Amino acid sequence: MSKTLKFYRAKLKSKPELTLSIFFIIVFSFLIVVPFLKMIHTTFTYQSYDLRLARGAVQGAFTWFHYQRVFASDLTKSFFITPLLNSIGVGFSVTIIAMILGSLLAWLFVRTDIPHRKFFQTVIVVPYMIPSWVIALAWQLFFQNTRIGGQSGVLSTFFHIDVPDWLSYGFVPIVICLALHYYSYTFLLMSGALQTIDSELEEAGSIAGLKRREILRKITFPLVLPALGSSFVLTVTRSMGTFGTPALLGLPVRFFTIPTQIYAMINARNMGDSFVLALVLIVMAITAISINNKIIGVRKSFVTMKGKGFRAKPMELGKAKPVLVTLLIVFIIMIIVLPIIMLTWSTFMLLPDNYSFSNLTSHFWVGKSDAMISSGEPGIFLNRGVLRATLNSVKLGVLASIVNAFLGLLIGYSVVKNRGTRISKLIEGVAFAPYVFPGIAFSAIYLGMFSKSFGPIPAMYGTFALILLIVIVKNLPFSSRSGIAAMLQVDKSLEETASIQGIPWLKRFRLIILPLCKSGFVSGMLLTFITAMRELSLVILLVAPNTGLLTTMIFSYKTQEQTQHVNGVTLILLVIIILANIIIKKFANTKTGQSINLG
Amino acid sequence: MSKISLKNLTKKYGSVTAVNGINLDVIEGEFLTLLGPSGCGKTTTLRMIAGLEEPTSGELYSDKKVLFSKEKGVYVPPEMRNLGFMFQSYALWPHMNVTRNITLGLESKKIPSSEIKNRVNDVLNKVQLNGYEDRYPSELSGGQQQRVALARMVAAKSDIFLMDEPLSNLDAMLRIDMRSELKHLHNELGATTVYVTHDQVEALTLSDRIVVMNNGKIQQCDTPEAIYKKPQNLFIAKFVGSPPINLMKGIIVKEDNSLFFKNEAIKLELKGVTAPETENSEIIAAVRAEDIAVSPSSSEKQSEAFNVYSVLPAGSETIITLQRGDTELAVKLSGFSSTKMNDSISIKIRPEKISFFNPKTEELIL
Numbered sequence: 001m002s003k004t005l006k007f008y009r010a011k012l013k014s015k016p017e018l019t020l021s022i023f024f025i026i027v028f029s030f031l032i033v034v035p036f037l038k039m040i041h042t043t044f045t046y047q048s049y050d051l052r053l054a055r056g057a058v059q060g061a062f063t064w065f066h067y068q069r070v071f072a073s074d075l076t077k078s079f080f081i082t083p084l085l086n087s088i089g090v091g092f093s094v095t096i097i098a099m100i101l102g103s104l105l106a107w108l109f110v111r112t113d114i115p116h117r118k119f120f121q122t123v124i125v126v127p128y129m130i131p132s133w134v135i136a137l138a139w140q141l142f143f144q145n146t147r148i149g150g151q152s153g154v155l156s157t158f159f160h161i162d163v164p165d166w167l168s169y170g171f172v173p174i175v176i177c178l179a180l181h182y183y184s185y186t187f188l189l190m191s192g193a194l195q196t197i198d199s200e201l202e203e204a205g206s207i208a209g210l211k212r213r214e215i216l217r218k219i220t221f222p223l224v225l226p227a228l229g230s231s232f233v234l235t236v237t238r239s240m241g242t243f244g245t246p247a248l249l250g251l252p253v254r255f256f257t258i259p260t261q262i263y264a265m266i267n268a269r270n271m272g273d274s275f276v277l278a279l280v281l282i283v284m285a286i287t288a289i290s291i292n293n294k295i296i297g298v299r300k301s302f303v304t305m306k307g308k309g310f311r312a313k314p315m316e317l318g319k320a321k322p323v324l325v326t327l328l329i330v331f332i333i334m335i336i337v338l339p340i341i342m343l344t345w346s347t348f349m350l351l352p353d354n355y356s357f358s359n360l361t362s363h364f365w366v367g368k369s370d371a372m373i374s375s376g377e378p379g380i381f382l383n384r385g386v387l388r389a390t391l392n393s394v395k396l397g398v399l400a401s402i403v404n405a406f407l408g409l410l411i412g413y414s415v416v417k418n419r420g421t422r423i424s425k426l427i428e429g430v431a432f433a434p435y436v437f438p439g440i441a442f443s444a445i446y447l448g449m450f451s452k453s454f455g456p457i458p459a460m461y462g463t464f465a466l467i468l469l470i471v472i473v474k475n476l477p478f479s480s481r482s483g484i485a486a487m488l489q490v491d492k493s494l495e496e497t498a499s500i501q502g503i504p505w506l507k508r509f510r511l512i513i514l515p516l517c518k519s520g521f522v523s524g525m526l527l528t529f530i531t532a533m534r535e536l537s538l539v540i541l542l543v544a545p546n547t548g549l550l551t552t553m554i555f556s557y558k559t560q561e562q563t564q565h566v567n568g569v570t571l572i573l574l575v576i577i578i579l580a581n582i583i584i585k586k587f588a589n590t591k592t593g594q595s596i597n598l599g
Numbered sequence: 600m601s602k603i604s605l606k607n608l609t610k611k612y613g614s615v616t617a618v619n620g621i622n623l624d625v626i627e628g629e630f631l632t633l634l635g636p637s638g639c640g641k642t643t644t645l646r647m648i649a650g651l652e653e654p655t656s657g658e659l660y661s662d663k664k665v666l667f668s669k670e671k672g673v674y675v676p677p678e679m680r681n682l683g684f685m686f687q688s689y690a691l692w693p694h695m696n697v698t699r700n701i702t703l704g705l706e707s708k709k710i711p712s713s714e715i716k717n718r719v720n721d722v723l724n725k726v727q728l729n730g731y732e733d734r735y736p737s738e739l740s741g742g743q744q745q746r747v748a749l750a751r752m753v754a755a756k757s758d759i760f761l762m763d764e765p766l767s768n769l770d771a772m773l774r775i776d777m778r779s780e781l782k783h784l785h786n787e788l789g790a791t792t793v794y795v796t797h798d799q800v801e802a803l804t805l806s807d808r809i810v811v812m813n814n815g816k817i818q819q820c821d822t823p824e825a826i827y828k829k830p831q832n833l834f835i836a837k838f839v840g841s842p843p844i845n846l847m848k849g850i851i852v853k854e855d856n857s858l859f860f861k862n863e864a865i866k867l868e869l870k871g872v873t874a875p876e877t878e879n880s881e882i883i884a885a886v887r888a889e890d891i892a893v894s895p896s897s898s899e900k901q902s903e904a905f906n907v908y909s910v911l912p913a914g915s916e917t918i919i920t921l922q923r924g925d926t927e928l929a930v931k932l933s934g935f936s937s938t939k940m941n942d943s944i945s946i947k948i949r950p951e952k953i954s955f956f957n958p959k960t961e962e963l964i965l
Contacts, residue, residue: 003672011653014676420612493690496651499677500684501704501755511703515694 016505017417020410021427028430030455031473035445036433039275042445043067047272066272079273083261084280086250090174090257091240097179098235099228102186108324110194113314115321120328121191126336128184129577131534131551133244134570135177138339140248141346141567143168148252151352151563154342158355169253174246178239180335185238186231193227229296237285241438243537248558259438259537266444266541278441285436340574347380347568364564375560380568385553390572392464393533393550397580400471401528404479405521407472412483413513417492428484435477439538446470447541462544474538475528482527486520487513526584533577550576602627602759602791603648608657610643610815617643619815620657625793626808630785632794634802635812636838641795642763644812648793649684649761650677661759683752683790685762689744691736691751697723698732701751708755722750725784742773749781753788760785760792766801778804799839803827811835829954833961836885836954842918842929845891847884848958860884860953864926865903869950882964883956888918888931890952896943904943910936921946 012018043066046057054065070080108114109121127135144153145163153168155161166172197220205215246257256264258281265274317324346352350361350373363370367379380386411431418424434442446469451461460466490513498508514521536551543552550573557565601624610618618640625631633641646652648659650666653674659667666675691700698719705715723729726746736744745765752760765781766774782805785792796802802809803823811818811826811834819831830836836844849862851869858869860882867884896904905921905928917936921928921944928946938944955964 003670006672007669007674010672010674010676014650014674014678491688491690493686493688494692496649496677497684497686497690497751498692498704500649500651500680500682501707501751502678502681503704503707504678507707512692516692 017414020414021418021423024411024414024427024431025423028427031469032430032433032476035442035449036437038449039278039441039445042271043275043279045272047270049268049270050272066276070273070276078256079261079265080277080280083256083258083277086171086255087240087257087259087281089171090178090246091236093175094178094182094239095232095235097175098182098239099186099231101179101183102188102231103190103228105183105187106190106194108328110191111315112317113321114317114328115325120332123332123336124187125184126578127181128188129530129581130181130574131244131536132178132181132242133248133536134343134574135180135335135339136173136245136248137567137570138342139173139177140168141342141563143173151561153353154355157353165253169249170255173249174255174257177245177249178242182235182239185234186228189227189231189234190224193224197223226296229292233288233292236288237436240284241281243440244555247555259440262438263440263537263540266440271444271448274444275441278438281438281441282436289436340571343567343571347564347571349564352563364568374562374565377562377565380565380572385548386550386569386572388546389548389550389553389569390576392547393573394576395464396468396471396549397529397532397576399468400475400532401525403468403472404475404528405483405525407476408479408481408483408524409486409514409517409521410483411476411480412485412487412517413509415480415484416487428480431480432477434474437474439474439535440541442474443470443538443541462542462547464547467539467542467547467549470538470542471532471535474535475531478527478531479524482520482524483517486517486524489520490516522584522587526581529580529584530577533573533580600627601625602662603793604658604660605644605648606658606660608644608647608659609655610640610647610652611655616815618647618654621815621817623810623817623820625791627791628789629807630782630792630794630805632796632802632806632809633812634796634799634809634838635818636797639812640815641797641812645761645763645793645795649682650675650680651684681757681759683755683757683760685748685752685760685765687764687767689736689748689765689768691744691747693736696733696735697728697739697747700736700747701754704751704755718754718756722754725753726750726780741769742777745769745777749784753784758790760790762792762794764796765794767796767798774801781805800841803839811838813838829963830885831963833883833885833956836956840887842888842931844885844887845928847886847926847928849882849884850880851882862926864905864923865946867948867950867953869953872950872953881958883958885954885956886948886952888929890948891928891930892947893919893921893930893932893938893944894947896945904945907938907940907942907944910938910940912936919944 044062044064045060046054046063046065048059050063050065051057051059054063057063057065069075105124109117109124114120140153142154143163144151145156145165145168146152148165148169153163155163201223202215202219205219206212210218240257241259243259243263246255246260247263249255250257250260258277262274262277262281265271265277347364348360348362349355350359350363361367363373363379365379366381367373368382369376369378377383411427415424415428418427446466447461450457450466450469451459453459460469494512494516495508498512499505503511534551535549536555539549540552540555543549548556550569554566554569554573557569603623603625605621605623608618608621608623609616621640621644633644635641643652647654647667654667656669657667658665658671661680665671665673666680667673692703695703701719701722702715705718710718719732720729723732726749728743728746728750731739731743731747736747739747745768748765766777769777778801785805794802794805803826806823808820809823809826810820813834818835819826821829826835826839830839830844833846837846847860847862847865849860849865852859852861860867860869905923908920908922908927911918911920912935915934917932917934917938919930919932919936919938921930930946932938956962957964
């Protein structure tokens with residue numbers, strides 16, 4: 001017996017991937033599995049909120065109460081059916097528009113002789129970097145009408161157009177704004193896939209006598225199917241689960257999607273019902289992912305089979321070229337330039353809906369507190385709250401991106417080194433699980449779990465550490481994916497030869513694995529930085545006055561209807577994100593969105 | 600004296616048994632080759648010796664010290680086994696130059712830097728790569744990369760070298776060069792070497808002893824000559840040698856107090872050999888291509904003549920293929936041959952050159 005023990009101790013000591021795996025299993029069960037179980041547990045027990053609704057209820061006792069109320073009661077329609085239909089409607093509409101737009105653009109840039117490709121390509125992925133709700137803010141500036149918003153937008157002020165309600169709030173603007181963000185995901189995935197297809201495969205088709213349309217349908221389409229599948233899952237799950245845009249454009253007209261409904265319930269402290277809805281969202285996401293895996297799973301391999309088919313012969317656009325270039329420029333102006341100009345302009349307007357030059361002021365940037373204007377909030381550059389939020393956000397982004405990049409690489413290491421074992425699959429699966437958790441519900445659980453001291457962890461209520469922790473966990477799916485991808489690129493013999501030469505593990509990791517994974521490491525960092533900076537629903541419940549972030553600050557200005565501050569702080573956020581992008585790209589040769597692939 | 604001992608070493612991947620209870624003693628200073636087709640378990644065996652793969656059961660010793668034994672509770676990690684290992688892919692670190700590739704491991708062994716410097720000079724000399732110290736692997740040719748890998752292994756001065764198909768990524772010319780360099784180096788350093796390959800010529804040319812493996816089991820462990828001349832079963836007979844050994848199905852018959860091997864194409868008198876006692880039952884006779892002598896068929900022997908199916912001259916030798924009925928024979932002649940396609944030819948085989956195999960068990964019959 002002691003011999004066996006001795007053996008396993010020696011084995012554990014010499015196999016860091018095993019030690020790491022055990023570490024990850026413990027930590028993940030604590031940070032991912034337990035919260036999830038807690039969420040389920042909550043849905044099956046009476047909560048304090050329910051005591052005044054259910055006669056004779058005992059807090060903590062088992063009950064079907066929440067399921068009954070959400071799925072089979074008078075409230076079902078407003079709690080469940082309507083938000084569900086709205087979410088599905090929004091999700092699928094966004095996905096269809098975004099995928100068509102993204103695929104067409106990818107085709108245009110990879111496969112045709114469009115001029116200034118590099119410039120356009122850089123600009124066209126800008127929506128990927130900025131939060132999806134920035135476009136929603138700009139939308140409001142344009143299409144707001146006085147009936148609901150209180151202030152009137154450009155259209156009604158300038159052109160005296162009576163903007164109908166359906167165009168200023170609700171389904172249509174939500175779909176448009178989200179589609180204009182999510183097309184960038186399809187664009188990135190599809191350009192990647194199209195680049196790897198050797199045009200010889202298509203030429204072989206045309207020599208075999210296939211017509212152009214048949215080539216597209218029978219050769220090109222099946223080859224890009226895996227990328228399309230990933231785009232579909234990514235877009236549909238994210239647009240159904242997103243919070244910011246439906247909150248900005250939906251809540252004023254009581255247009256609820258499941259995430260905003262969850263938010264409303266949590267705000268009312270109705271945890272049980274909100275977690276039932278969260279489970280609905282989780283089930284939908286898992287369904288989408290597993291359908292995709294069923295259909296495409298086996299075929300996935302051939303996209304990456306040969307990475308060097310650069311011999312793509314560009315299609316000549318001929319007469320269509322000037323038309324397409326003009327369309328492209330108009331598109332960029334509409335979705336990027338104009339919104340940013342509008343946001344900027346609005347921060348210089350004293351009265352939000354007065355577009356005359358006499359109304360211009362720099363007060364919202366450099367003005368001292370004036371009780372007459374925006375409840376005495378000082379200008380953004382003099383505003384302590386904004387400064388603190390900026391520092392907090394940057395700190396969050398930097399710390400999370402470093403921690404996540406390292407964790408991702410270590411997860412990648414233990415998954416790849418243990419490949420083929422159950423432990424490997426388990427770690428990979430659990431690290432991916434936070435992807436399907438709706439941010440709001442996840443943070444509500446964390447709030448409950450960590451507000452008191454829990455195990456060895458002290459109470460973290462209202463601390464920056466708690467925000468950092470949840471952002472790191474929520475980003476694990478992406479950092480682990482990019483970590484695994486990076487580790488797969490490193491031939492295992494490179495580390496094995498080092499270990500045979502007696503080089504200890506830490507040194508191997510530092511001198512061999514880390515340098516070889518550098519580009520994956522950096523692109524993983526950039527991705528985490530961007531997502532951490534634009535995180536809203538995940539942190540909105542967790543911020544305390546001194547731990548506010550730029551995003552939560554924007555949201556709270558929004559609820560106070562301080563349009564100029566909202567837009568000003570948003571601009572600061574955009575500038576930081578774009579700067580970070582430029583800096584990181586300067587340091588490392590990496591592409592935006594290299595690691596968004598769901599795989 | 601045995602340097603490395605494998606005792607009942609087994610490796611299973613799930614339900615697949617890659618290596619099935621291998622017993623092997625590697626003698627100190629010898630060049631031992633594990634030879635077999637892909638998937639036979641030879642690389643797994645080598646990796647288990649190195650500690651890169653964990654055996655499912657069995658024991659592993661080096662210099663009488665236990666390296667691995669579940670029963671004894673011992674697991675020595677690769678870092679502590681003090682071996683040299685050469686990978687098929689060379690495993691040079693692409694972000695480090697030649698010098699760094701060699702010194703990194705030495706530094707971890709706490710060797711003084713002056714000594715390290717000497718060794719780098721020394722090994723680069725040995726592999727003729729002086730002047731390439733600052734090159735990165737991507738700036739070297741395949742052959743040079745391979746030499747760096749060799750230098751790196753030699754520099755560590757361990758007395759066991761493990762090599763996993765180190766020559767298989769080189770082109771044919773370079774491979775022949777490197778063979779003789781490896782052999783020379785082995786002679787010079789005297790390190791116990793375990794070498795894995797699927798190339799039987801490589802195995803024959805380099806080894807002191809060859810271990811032929813198939814389906815995770817050792818088929819035969821012997822000197823190259825014995826493996827070539829007395830293969831213990833049909834698998835080894837077919838795997839080793841080029842062109843492949845000639846196999847003929849037939850029966851043993853006794854006529855006029857003489858034994859004959861006979862089938863519809865051939866009748867050979869087995870004079871002076873203790874012929875297998877398997878009269879009148881099916882048997883397989885095997886004979887090497889160079890052990891068949893040919894002569895133009897004379898008219899009276901026409902009934903036993905073979906037809907020349909192809910003639911393949913290769914400079915130093917010519918392979919001709921002969922056909923008669925269902926029997927096909929490859930014959931190796933030295934230099935160029937005047938034999939023409941479709942010639943009629945009669946053959947002569949010295950009985951002691953024939954090996955007989957049982958067609959059911961595929962084992963050698965004495």
